[in-house]
Amino acid sequence: MMSSAMFRTVRLSPPLRLRNRRHSSSISALYAAFKDPSSPFHLPPGTPGPESPDTPSTHANLSTLARESPSRMEALEEAKETLLQKGFDPQSFWEQRIVWGDQDPFQHVNNVRYIRFFESARIKWMMSLGEELGGPTRAEAMIKGNGVSLILKSIDVQFRRPVTFPDTLLIGYRPVPPASGHTDVATFHVAASAYSLSQKAFVAHTKEALVWYDYDALKKCHPGERALETLWGRVREP
Template identity: 35%
Template sequence: MPPTCRPRLKPIYTLRFLSPVVCRQPAPRAESLTSFSSRYSSRNSSTATKPVLPPLPPSKWYSDLKARIGRCIMFGCTHDQALHAAAILRVLGTEWRELSAGAEGFLTGGHRGLENQQVVWGEMDSFGHVNNTNYIRYAESARVNWIIHFASVDPGNGAQWRELMTPKGTGLIMKSIKAEYKFPMTYPDTISAYHKLRSQPSATDTSLVLDCVILSHRHRRVAARTEEDIVIYDYGAAQKSSVPPFALDAFQDVWRRQEGEARTARQRIWELVKKVEGLERETWDRPGAVEDMGGKGGVEKDDSGIEEVAKDDVQIMDVKKGVEKEVEKSDALPSTVVNKIHSLF
């Protein structure tokens, strides 16, 4: 008896565009998608309630916002627009360090790191910039301050926190450190350095990975970063040890604070970006906008629509150049900028 032959089914194809050719692939089954979603619906529901972390701003967000505000001022602002620009500059001038470090999860203030450390002339080498070894020293001092500050936050275990930085009982030993240099710092300058936990610690961890950021006050940007692998060591047993319970609770709390600080700082930065965008739409980016050259009637185009002719003699350009210099200076006072802008009207 001849074997029974099954009828050959015609496959179903869909067109899927792949540059630069078109490929034919079998259509996905709908039931597989529904089963997949139902299988992992409980997992998705548990993570859906977690707040979404805003994206990390560009590394040069501070200088970019200052330049954009400067363009708005140089184009020409009304009295209210000038006050709005000055308010944004005031925030940038007073909160730049907290926002730059906080956006990456670094906690500032409260003696958590090395703050307002003066760069001395002797720290430069024959190449005319701060020698690379000094950044390691900055990170080392910041790390010691970061550990010791827990003694004041947790006074009940203050002695144990201080003992972590001594070769007694349980201590911390540097296993490795890696430095990444962003630009050459020079004298004079001031730096601040902060540490953070790279991952959430657990009771079984025998080491901690710490990230450190070193900020230049003169340039108001990151000068260097370090990655540090710290081993928890029991000097009595002469072997590795797990995170002490008193330290584990504090580190887990710090981890939660880091996430909250990153969320808050990033939201703050993106709010400033939106404010600057609004200022741009009110000045040079508004429909039909023409630059204020200082005359009573401003600037108008000739009949050809190509050349711009000022109605009155421009005598205010020196003042506007002075405003631009004030904006470019990192330590420019917002009130000074506002006073010079007022003279334009």
């Protein structure tokens, strides 16, 4: 015999099509109210809607970057002066903010991160060469592999000090004049260093081989005398 407990009242939800119709009808009504000049919800064409009650203050810090403080700006200027004294090209200077996720379980910035940090500075430097050679169009071609640009052949990183969050690194590049007897015009070397604003010291150095490369022909090439003059014109005496 079935007990009365087995009989339960089940409330069925309206069919999905009906629910969609109701939802769509409420949206249509709201849209019509926006278009109706007599409605309090009316928005004339081209007029922005009301601000959200949660709109942040214009002074809010909305980025993940550290706040700009006078002491940080002084540290940045000191870092730039240090790199300039070492002969680094100011057009390559790249500020790399350290974020929490750059650290690994050893509680310092993971070694592989530095490869990306140096890459960002190198790309900025490449674009500055392109700007000098042919303006924004040439700079864009340089980083998109159109025509003659640069390609990384090798990179050797020397780690000097561990870096932890929060910090900012200033990275600079400089071309290294070729040794006497160097005959491969397509290949040249650069040096780069990362300087910690919080430690006021260099934390990593690289030695890299770059190659002038024709991306259309897919082979290394002579970049032309003007490109070579532009490159070696960036050499600064430490």
